[in-house]
Amino acid sequence: MLEKDKIERLNHLAKKKKAETISEKELTELEGLRSEYLKNFRSSFRKQVEHTKVIDPEGTDVTPEKLKEIQRQKNIRK
Template sequence: MLEKEQLDRLNALAKKKRELKINKDELEELTTLRQEYLTNFRNSFKKQIEQTKVIDPEGNDVTPEKIKEIQKRK
């Protein structure tokens, strides 16, 4: 997970880029921070989906089989 300082830096660099005032080193740093942020986001979202159980209005478990298989393996 990104530390608060890293997230603040990512936001500052993104703002600076929108203002067209970013140099090559800052652009590389922005790209690296974005990749790290996206990786963390995807991993977190994947874990959340894998722990989801879907129940229809009648109370039946309608969780997709693919997710059920993943849950069984864990």
């Protein structure tokens, strides 16, 4: 999880970039913060998907086999 101050700084730099030109140093910082944010987002989203079970209206488990295999490897599913 990205700390609150980093998210605030990311938002500040993004707004500054839209409003005016930012320095090369700030642009590098912005890119680093975006990269860190996306890494955390992807990790969190992946975990959420890995813990998902898909059930159709009849109550049958229709989770894709690829996801079931990942869940078995991580001991989420038997």
